[in-house]
Amino acid sequence: MAKVEFATPELKEYPIIPKLQRDAMAHSSPYVAKDKFQEPLGYPGELVENWKEVAIAKMGELTNKYRSLQVFLDSCVKCGACTDKCHYYLGTTDPKNMPVARQDLFRKVYRRYYTLAGKLVPKLVGAEDLTEEVLDDWYTYFHQCSQCRRCSVYCPYGIDTAEISMAAREVMDTVGKGQKYCNEIIGKAQTLGNNLGLPEPALIDTLEGLEEDVEEETGVAVKFPLDVKGADILLITPSADFFAEPHIDGLIGYAKVFHEAGASWTLSSYASEAANFGMFIGSYENMRKLALRIRQAALDLGVKRIVFGECGHAWRVAYSFLNTLAGPFDFLDPNYPVPQHICEYTHDLIQKNALTFDKTENDHMTLTYHDSCNVARASRMGDVPGGQFTIPRDIIKATCNNFYDMPEHAIKEGTYCCGGGGGLLTDDLIELRVKGALPRMEALKHVTENNGVTHMAAICAICKSQFSKVFPYYDFTMDQIVSVHQLVSNAIVLTQADEGDSDEDKQSDDAEAA
């Protein structure tokens, strides 16, 4: 690919709202999907001839199917509350990256064709015809939104730009202008079972290798079971956990926790992916197809529970949509929520004193925690609103001695996206990713300088990959991002026997269910 020349933004002491620079990111758009990636998802291979009519008709269809879209297109009063809330605006200064301006790219067309005022006096109300330039703008700027929902927190009407981005991407897919990165991945996940396209033998290999590594290091035979029929727990985790750093250390952490709990668990080669990129392109049908693989795996393996590994947008689809897309899950054990997050699982065990930690194993690090956007603003953990903030922090504090939070505006519901979410974690968008990470980098620098923070923990595969990549641009090192369950893995004291004898298994299982 063409080499991208750009300057990494400067980190400032305090966040400053930048002045607008028109078209600062007009040159940034991802590769368009070829027909071989479009057609398997049910989209035309290239821009259809009557794309204008198709796009306008699709727009009308979507406003009839999604109340969110219809209400959000009507309700905006252009108050400006969201204008300084998007990390891509803060990092790029391009006005079209202000949430309202991004929405308006879509809204102006909606107004032109679907509102009386837009039909009669388009100029007056900011309505515009759908033209090739507008379509290009859509492609450029709806691929500069990571669907992180930060703007929706601050909008007086809760307008969520993610909903508009998803709709716009679905319209573009429908006319044959899809994004290569997302659509190629969805195709892989729908045929091979995971986003990386890892076939079953590769998966077996990896898991066997992990078993050997962990036994060598700890002297305990921690298992990484695959396709075990009749296991109690099906673990669905992002495929990056099988090979990327620091993701894999998280996977080792989950396995050690299951081992200590004496749990019977398994991975599935049929549903070996937690992330569901169908959401990124706003396609209910494609999202549903991927979700149904998880249901099928649970049925085939005869499990009682489903637990998800560390992944942000995945957890949104799992927590908020799985029951809708692939439910009801009445064939699973009703004593547990479906699905559960691995952090909920580990946290429960910690509450029951079922795990022993040696916190000093993590003493070489001082931690902070990055709330992944979709966990923070589109899901929950535990029984209480906000559990998605307290549970991961509780786990970190149970396993580490040194922990400091970043400034309040940059965490919890106000958290900044890593800069690579929502289908943007691709090399052809590297400039956008680096610039979009700016607000997080400033917050991290703040605790680095004031509290001596050395590492940042996260629970999202995209966040982890993104930070490994962009840290060096800001003079951090790529190993400064860690998995939460990597911290668990470091500190956990393995007390259980090698081959869990069945009585013991049963006991700890019961203890946990109690």
Added chain:
Amino acid sequence: MSVLFAILFYLATAILVLGLAARTRKYLNTPAPLKIPTTPAPTTRSGVAFRMLKELTIFESLFKSNKWIWLFGWLFHMGMLLVLLRHLRYFTEPVWWWVELIQPFGKYASLMMLAGLGGLLLRRIVVDRVRYISAPSDYLMLLLIIAIGATGALMTFVTNADIVTLKDYLLGLMVFDIRTMPTDPILVVHLSLVILLMAIFPISKLLHAPGIFFSPTRNQVDNPRERRHVAAWAIKLESSESK
């Protein structure tokens, strides 16, 4: 004049009521197929009611976002609410006791409303980000409401219009009896602008008023794991497959 305004009043009222009803029906009939509350979100219906109440009364999200917009927006809306309630005195005989009670506050609320509107207009012109996102209609809408407020305040504090005759005219309109409308120029301007505002309400961004009640990110209960939530069109998707 009296007849012309009567026709315009009836027409504007019809547009306002029917337009809003149609729009509200559209919102009601459009499904929300997925659970998308902005979290942390309440896990019960009463929790959601409380969240919505805070949005409606203290503009909670806007407060988190930007204190200036919040201040101006809140002054404007609360001022307008008081002013509108005060105006009930022109439509009721005898005047309800609580409308009498707020009369002194309602009078000065027009100034509060104008201060808020002025602040919003100033921001729209001065702040480069807000200027960028503003269409001509965004300025005109502010100017229209400012003009309504200003003419109203003028009649309250500077020149008195013939309010007794006006009230008689309005009470007449309510029982489809067209009486004589006073013709003080400033009152005629005030009423004309109000009629215009009523007529464009259902086709403008003023739809945020019904819209806020239907925003799924604010009005949904956070309970997707406990309760399966499926839209009618999504159920069709399921039954079309042979399972």
